[in-house]
Amino acid sequence: xxxxxxxxxxxxxxxxxxxxxxxxxxxxxxxxxxxxxxxxxxxxxxxxxxxxxxxxxxxxxxxxxxxxxxxxxxxxxxxxxxxxxxxxxxxxxxxxxxxxxxxxxxxxxxxxxxxxxxxxxxxxxxxxxxxxxxxxxxxxxxxxxxxxxxxxxxxxxxxxxxxxxxxxxxxxxxxxxxxxxxxxxxxxxxxxxxxxxxxxxxxxxxxxxxxxxxxxxxxxxxxxxxxxxxxxxxxxxxxxxxxxxxxxxxxxxxxxxxxxxxxxxxxxxxxxxxxxxxxxxxxxxxxxxxxxxxxxxxxxxxxxxxxxxxxxxxxxxxxxxxxxxxxxxxxxxxxxxxxxxxxxxxxxxxxxxxxx
Amino acid sequence: xxxxxxxxxxxxxxxxxxxxxxxxxxxxxxxxxxxxxxxxxxxxxxxxxxxxxxxxxxxxxxxxxxxxxxxxxxxxxxxxxxxxxxxxxxxxxxxxxxxxxxxxxxxxxxxxxxxxxxxxxxxxxxxxxxxxxxxxxxxxxxxxxxxxxxxxxxxxxxxxxxxxxxxxxxxxxxxxxxxxxxxxxxxxxxxxxxxxxxxxxxxxxxxxxxxxxxxxxxxxxxxxxxxxxxxxxxxxxxxxxxxxxxxxxxxxxxxxxxxxxxxxxxxxxxxxxxxxxxxxxxxxxxxxxxxxxxxxxxxxxxxxxxxxxxxxxxxxxxxxxxxxxxxxxxxxxx
Numbered sequence: 001x002x003x004x005x006x007x008x009x010x011x012x013x014x015x016x017x018x019x020x021x022x023x024x025x026x027x028x029x030x031x032x033x034x035x036x037x038x039x040x041x042x043x044x045x046x047x048x049x050x051x052x053x054x055x056x057x058x059x060x061x062x063x064x065x066x067x068x069x070x071x072x073x074x075x076x077x078x079x080x081x082x083x084x085x086x087x088x089x090x091x092x093x094x095x096x097x098x099x100x101x102x103x104x105x106x107x108x109x110x111x112x113x114x115x116x117x118x119x120x121x122x123x124x125x126x127x128x129x130x131x132x133x134x135x136x137x138x139x140x141x142x143x144x145x146x147x148x149x150x151x152x153x154x155x156x157x158x159x160x161x162x163x164x165x166x167x168x169x170x171x172x173x174x175x176x177x178x179x180x181x182x183x184x185x186x187x188x189x190x191x192x193x194x195x196x197x198x199x200x201x202x203x204x205x206x207x208x209x210x211x212x213x214x215x216x217x218x219x220x221x222x223x224x225x226x227x228x229x230x231x232x233x234x235x236x237x238x239x240x241x242x243x244x245x246x247x248x249x250x251x252x253x254x255x256x257x258x259x260x261x262x263x264x265x266x267x268x269x270x271x272x273x274x275x276x277x278x279x280x281x282x283x284x285x286x287x288x289x290x291x292x293x294x295x296x297x298x299x300x301x302x303x304x305x306x307x308x309x310x311x312x313x314x315x316x317x318x319x320x321x322x323x324x325x326x327x328x329x330x331x332x333x334x335x336x337x338x339x340x341x342x343x344x345x346x347x348x349x350x351x352x353x354x355x356x
Numbered sequence: 357x358x359x360x361x362x363x364x365x366x367x368x369x370x371x372x373x374x375x376x377x378x379x380x381x382x383x384x385x386x387x388x389x390x391x392x393x394x395x396x397x398x399x400x401x402x403x404x405x406x407x408x409x410x411x412x413x414x415x416x417x418x419x420x421x422x423x424x425x426x427x428x429x430x431x432x433x434x435x436x437x438x439x440x441x442x443x444x445x446x447x448x449x450x451x452x453x454x455x456x457x458x459x460x461x462x463x464x465x466x467x468x469x470x471x472x473x474x475x476x477x478x479x480x481x482x483x484x485x486x487x488x489x490x491x492x493x494x495x496x497x498x499x500x501x502x503x504x505x506x507x508x509x510x511x512x513x514x515x516x517x518x519x520x521x522x523x524x525x526x527x528x529x530x531x532x533x534x535x536x537x538x539x540x541x542x543x544x545x546x547x548x549x550x551x552x553x554x555x556x557x558x559x560x561x562x563x564x565x566x567x568x569x570x571x572x573x574x575x576x577x578x579x580x581x582x583x584x585x586x587x588x589x590x591x592x593x594x595x596x597x598x599x600x601x602x603x604x605x606x607x608x609x610x611x612x613x614x615x616x617x618x619x620x621x622x623x624x625x626x627x628x629x630x631x632x633x634x635x636x637x638x639x640x641x642x643x644x645x646x647x648x649x650x651x652x653x654x655x656x657x658x659x660x661x662x663x664x665x666x667x668x669x670x671x672x673x674x675x676x677x678x679x680x681x682x683x684x685x686x687x688x689x690x
Contacts, residue, residue, distance in 0.1 A: 023448040106441070143424060146441075
């Protein structure tokens with residue numbers, strides 16, 4: 001199996017396990033870590049407590065639930081599916097359909113201030129403000145919305161589709177995009193750095209494209225063997241983790257940025273990266289792969305320090321806020337809670353100062 | 357590049373059938389027949405135009421034909437983004453499908469659909485393009501074929517015929533038999549490799565339509581290639597084919613270099629390429645196919661002791677230079 005480095009061999013305790021039923025498309029924790037939600041391709045959506053206790057089963061999304069997101073400011077969940085519906089859920093159990101479209105919903109994203117909910121249905125961007133009865137829709141985009149990402153100040157939402165990210169300001173009257181980073185490629189993932197300085201896109205054409213958010217200056221990382229399937233910034237915005245079908249690489253944005261550098265390649269698996277995510281303290285990077293969830297102390301070595309659920313193809317993974325607990329979803333529909341009980345009390349991500 | 361992929365890979369992948377043809381040619385009739393007669397098999401249908409599918413137990417998903425270019429705008433690497441998403445999600449589901457059928461719009465160019473199965477590795481690893489089936493209306497197809505188009509505008513009917521692995525000449529009851537013979541001759545001149553079937557109300561033998569794949573390609577090329585030469589002097593056709601047959605064993609590296617260069621420089625003009633190759637140092641036949649410049653090959657059965665190791669390549673496209681093709685292919689023989 002995996003070779004674990006002798007000095008950093010750490011324990012991962014499986015805290016609990018339960019069945020969802022089919023390929024887990026998304027898992028997410030709310031801002032406080034009190035609740036998590038999981039969605040599957042059978043259409044099932046479950047809300048659980050922090051120890052895995054079932055809290056609610058939401059109405060099913062026929063043909064599959066595809067995306068979910070918690071508001072960063074309140075215990076409010078948004079879930080979407082191939083049935084073209086977006087639902088919100090709030091404890092103790094209030095559910096509401098907030099948007100209904102003929103096309104499937106591929107992405108939902110709350111603004112950082114929790115005021116706006118952006119949704120992509122086919123080629124249509126919809127934005128809902130607060131508890132508004134109606135959803136504002138924008139003119140058809142050139143291709144399906146594959147991902148959505150808000151600017152740090154909650155003013156702009158970026159839409160990933162063919163032809164580079166387009167930015168919309170829902171606070172404005174006009175429907176037109178306020179900015180467009182024109183680039184001929186099909187975007188699959190779009191993530192804004194927590195610092196608000198950068199936006200990165202992972203693409204079908206085996207590249208990553210990074211823009212300075214406000215100027216549009218850009219750079220491109222090429223040479224990936226496959227399309228980009230996962231993308232995440234570290235909490236300090238110093239590192240960008242990139243998952244492709246058979247690898248995970250790490251770009252260092254310290255100082256003058258990664259231009260002219262090569263990324264660090266993280267090893268330990270052979271099959272499919274589906275998600276990458278940094279721990280809340282920024283010290284650990286977890287990847288959901290076809291060979292389980294791998295955890296790296298990415299600043300130290302390129303070999304994983306732990307593998308959660310080896311032998312299970314992991315479809316998605318999320319860290320619980322303020323902890324080193326992982327929520328894992330698998331290809332065959334299991335949900336696992338795990339605790340990374342390794343080296344604790346390490347200094348904070350040194351990149352915090354560098355990019356502040 | 358041609359590789360020695362384990363032939364068993366082919367069997368684990370779910371076959372995908374692409375149905376093309378003009379509106380009214382009989383695609384939906386054929387689809388309904390497949391779903392009725394294949395009752396019990398799990399079939400997923402991806403449709404562009406919501407037709408009158410009369411079957412409840414098939415999973416029907418509507419697609420939004422969404423074509424984009426890969427590799428900085430090369431037209432030969434256009435793929436269907438919507439299919440990548442839909443097929444990706446289909447293959448993740450716990451219950452697997454026995455077959456997937458994609459019905460395209462009447463005016464669709466089949467190339468981006470076919471190219472999706474070469475370009476996206478997630479799709480390619482789990483699904484195999486079994487065949488492109490083109491349904492034509494025997495009474496109307498010539499009108500479409502003869503339509504004059506402005507320079508640079510494709511004739512969709514012509515493309516659908518050129519790309520086909522099977523052509524179903526439907527509605528034969530509306531045309532007399534002389535006209536049918538003439539029509540088939542015309543179709544064969546465009547695409548000599550596609551199996552041709554006559555039908556009324558799309559009443560074809562479904563074994564000849566589904567699950568034909570590489571087997572079909574090998575059989576088509578096993579036929580005496582003499583019939584392929586009949587199109588050589590029909591200069592009035594914009595799309596023709598060139599068949600090359602050469603004994604001997606091919607040097608894999610030289611072949612890769614040549615095909616890579618040839619297909620990428622003439623990619624727009626060469627619609628499909630198919631072949632059976634004898635590779636030096638390999639006991640098995642290699643079945644080769646390309647859609648525009650994207651190509652792959654699979655190892656087939658071993659050569660039999662009593663057969664000659666002969667390479668056969670067929671090109672379907674425009675502006676094909678037979679002499680040049682023969683010369684450059686001959687240079688690949690070890």
